[in-house]
Amino acid sequence: MKNLHFVLPVAIVVTLISIAFLSKHRSQGEFYRDSCLIMDTVVDVNLWGKGDLDARSAIDSAFVSIAKIDSLFKEGMVRVSWSGREHHPIPTREVLRLADSLYRLTLGAFDPTIGSVSRLWDFSDGSQPPQPDSLKAGLRMVGLEKMKNVPGKDFILDVGGIAKGYAIDVAAEVLRNRGFESAIVNGGGDMRLLGKRPDGKPWRIAIRDPRHPGNLIGYIDVEDCAVATSGDYERFFFYEGGRYHHILDPKTGMPAVQCQSVTVVAPTACIADGLATGLFVLGPRKGFDVAKSLENVEAIFIYADGDSIRLTPGIQNRFGELASN
Amino acid sequence: MKGRTLAKMGMLAGGAVALYVFEAMLPSPVPWARIGLSNIFVIVALFVFGLRYALVVNLVRVLAGNLLLGILLSPGFLLSLTGSFVAIGIMGLMRLTLVPPLSVIGVSCLGAVSNNVTQVCIFAFLLARSLLVGPMLGTFILLGVGVGVVTGFVSARIVDKLQLERQSLLG
Amino acid sequence: MENLQATKLTLGDLIVIFALIGIGLNLLMGRTQASPAQVIITSTDRQITRIDITEERIIEVEGKLGKSVIEVADGKVRFVNSPCPHHLCMKRGWIDMPGDWIACVPNGILVRISGESGFDAVTP
Numbered sequence: 001m002k003n004l005h006f007v008l009p010v011a012i013v014v015t016l017i018s019i020a021f022l023s024k025h026r027s028q029g030e031f032y033r034d035s036c037l038i039m040d041t042v043v044d045v046n047l048w049g050k051g052d053l054d055a056r057s058a059i060d061s062a063f064v065s066i067a068k069i070d071s072l073f074k075e076g077m078v079r080v081s082w083s084g085r086e087h088h089p090i091p092t093r094e095v096l097r098l099a100d101s102l103y104r105l106t107l108g109a110f111d112p113t114i115g116s117v118s119r120l121w122d123f124s125d126g127s128q129p130p131q132p133d134s135l136k137a138g139l140r141m142v143g144l145e146k147m148k149n150v151p152g153k154d155f156i157l158d159v160g161g162i163a164k165g166y167a168i169d170v171a172a173e174v175l176r177n178r179g180f181e182s183a184i185v186n187g188g189g190d191m192r193l194l195g196k197r198p199d200g201k202p203w204r205i206a207i208r209d210p211r212h213p214g215n216l217i218g219y220i221d222v223e224d225c226a227v228a229t230s231g232d233y234e235r236f237f238f239y240e241g242g243r244y245h246h247i248l249d250p251k252t253g254m255p256a257v258q259c260q261s262v263t264v265v266a267p268t269a270c271i272a273d274g275l276a277t278g279l280f281v282l283g284p285r286k287g288f289d290v291a292k293s294l295e296n297v298e299a300i301f302i303y304a305d306g307d308s309i310r311l312t313p314g315i316q317n318r319f320g321e322l323a324s325n
Numbered sequence: 326m327k328g329r330t331l332a333k334m335g336m337l338a339g340g341a342v343a344l345y346v347f348e349a350m351l352p353s354p355v356p357w358a359r360i361g362l363s364n365i366f367v368i369v370a371l372f373v374f375g376l377r378y379a380l381v382v383n384l385v386r387v388l389a390g391n392l393l394l395g396i397l398l399s400p401g402f403l404l405s406l407t408g409s410f411v412a413i414g415i416m417g418l419m420r421l422t423l424v425p426p427l428s429v430i431g432v433s434c435l436g437a438v439s440n441n442v443t444q445v446c447i448f449a450f451l452l453a454r455s456l457l458v459g460p461m462l463g464t465f466i467l468l469g470v471g472v473g474v475v476t477g478f479v480s481a482r483i484v485d486k487l488q489l490e491r492q493s494l495l496g
Numbered sequence: 497m498e499n500l501q502a503t504k505l506t507l508g509d510l511i512v513i514f515a516l517i518g519i520g521l522n523l524l525m526g527r528t529q530a531s532p533a534q535v536i537i538t539s540t541d542r543q544i545t546r547i548d549i550t551e552e553r554i555i556e557v558e559g560k561l562g563k564s565v566i567e568v569a570d571g572k573v574r575f576v577n578s579p580c581p582h583h584l585c586m587k588r589g590w591i592d593m594p595g596d597w598i599a600c601v602p603n604g605i606l607v608r609i610s611g612e613s614g615f616d617a618v619t620p
Contacts, residue, residue, distance in 0.1 A: 035606065035608075037540075037599060037601050037604055037606060040601050041599065041601060042597060042599045042601075042606055044617075046616070046617075050396075123582060124581055124582045124583065125583055125587075184616060184617055186617045188620060189617075189618065189619040189620025190619070190620065191617050191619065193616075193617075197616065199352070203616045203617070204614075204615050204616050205615060205616060205617050205618070205619055206613065206615040206617070206618045206619070207618075207619055208618060208619065208620065213588065213589070213591075214589070214590065214591055214592060214593060214596070216593075216615075216618070219615060227617075227619050228619065228620070229619040229620035230620075231620055234584075234620065235582065235584065236587075261620075263619055426506050426508050427506060427508040427509055427512065428504055428505060428506045428508070428509050430505055430509050430513075431505075431506065431508050431509030431510075431511075431512040431513065434509070434512055434513055434516060435512055435516075438516050459523050459524075460523065460524055462520075462523050463519075463520045463521065463522070463523030463524030463525075464520075464524060466516055466519055466520035466523065467517065467520035467521070467524065469516070469520075470513055470516045470517055470520065474513065
């Protein structure tokens with residue numbers, strides 16, 4: 001019997017130690033997911049958390065914060081002059097500031113002022129490229145430098161992609177501030193990944209085959225970052241044997257032709273989206289050098305021929321190829 | 326003797342709670358799934374003191390354990406509660422009636438498996454609203470057998486010790 | 497005295513253990529074939545329609561702008577028609593991957609194939 005009297009205190013001590021350990025080391029929690037049609041796409045929020053109410057309300061506030069930002073941009077466009085930008089709400093100013101840095105990072109290949117040309121393009125079936133005259137007139141209003149030089153004049157900025165990225169980032173921050181450590185905010189393939197998977201492994205993100213969107217070409221294992229892809233297969237039409245897609249080169253006002261898709265890993269979804277567009281326009285040679293020179297940025301280029309693929313050094317050992325079928 | 330029984334019960338319940346909480350911290354492929362090592366204490370209670378005591382130890386274990394984990398009345402708690410009571414019921418029956426005699430190990434296996442099966446069924450039909458239970462059930466039955474053998478073996482050693490003690494006290 | 501031998505494995509134990517392992521393996525192997533994935537169609541008012549992807553069906557779903565026509569056939573699903581301006585949903589063609597989706601955003605209709613793709617997300 002003596003050793004039984006010894007075991008009882010030991011059991012209590014073990015219980016207490018377990019509780020102390022547990023309070024520091026909370027388990028991974030349960031999986032929650034919801035999607036919402038917003039920003040012209042499907043936004044998916046996946047998160048792992050404890051407590052149903054907490055998770056549900058966090059997802060709802062994430063959607064609300066996205067809706068607020070979305071309401072500031074009409075079809076991804078905003079009409080603004082360089083001097084007048086200060087009168088806009090904070091998210092708009094923030095997006096314009098980021099657009100300016102992206103313009104510089106991509107050597108002008110990402111240029112928000114492309115808006116006055118992209119609104120000439122209609123990517124519905126049976127449409128045609130814009131007339132050369134109107135294209136020329138539109139191009140006169142393209143160039144962030146021009147905008148800065150004529151600070152009083154209104155320009156049409158196409159910030160659809162990066163505004164979407166910005167909204168995703170804001171939503172992800174909402175989740176992070178609420179204490180969620182493992183979450184994905186995915187806006188139609190532009191996504192911000194918080195932390196790692198709840199099992200401690202990196203997130204595994206698949207990349208679509210640009211010509212067979214039902215297939216995947218490969219995947220990347222990444223954590224605590226953002227991923228975005230610009231592909232020529234999202235909006236396009238055929239006209240007289242030519243294929244016209246929605247990623248326009250600000251120099252020519254015509255679709256950029258060197259890639260089928262560019263996937264970018266960057267710290268935020270806004271940067272990732274802007275860089276994906278810019279690097280797509282720059283192509284797999286110039287774009288590759290730019291991507292390589294940037295810290296915390298990796299890129300995957302799929303060439304226009306669809307056969308070659310080029311990865312920046314930092315992503316090579318985190319990329320896995322998938323056999324196509 | 327009554328005081329001693331109470332002390333032993335307290336020890337068993339305390340140990341069960343400690344292991345229960347500890348298990349919850351171990352990584353698990355499925356949310357709410359736990360190995361089930363804390364069943365050792367319930368099995369010991371069942372074999373040494375009887376069914377009624379096992380039920381008490383189990384109730385304390387699940388209530389106190391989930392209270393300490395802060396997930397009282399969560400789905401995981403309900404699964405654990407129903408699963409463990411079904412398991413004890415079956416173990417109690419098996420201990421009394423089966424024709425080829427079962428040792429603690431066999432009873433423990435049946436207990437672990439019935440616990441898992443109950444939980445998977447409740448999970449599948451009530452919570453996940455899915456009927457795709459076959460492979461999941463198979464996995465959990467196999468896991469149950471494995472865990473049941475281990476917990477059964479450990480429990481058996483403890484039961485032997487306690488029985489021996491009781492015999493010597495009576496004698 | 498008979499309980500003192502609790503540690504000893506009996507014939508009954510072995511029968512129980514092997515029977516349970518048999519049942520477990522049988523369930524695991526015999527029906528590893530998952531039940532067919534479902535096509536989950538959500539419209540704006542959160543009304544949800546579920547169809548087994550193995551069915552052959554064409555269904556009409558009422559959305560914000562009008563009726564979208566969705567076809568399920570050969571384990572695939574697609575938008576046949578939708579009253580949206582750019583028809584991005586129709587251009588997407590057939591999808592068949594678990595977890596994949598097509599949306600007609602203007603009409604507020606989301607078509608998703610149930611199940612897990614084995615990836616945490618797909619880009620784009």
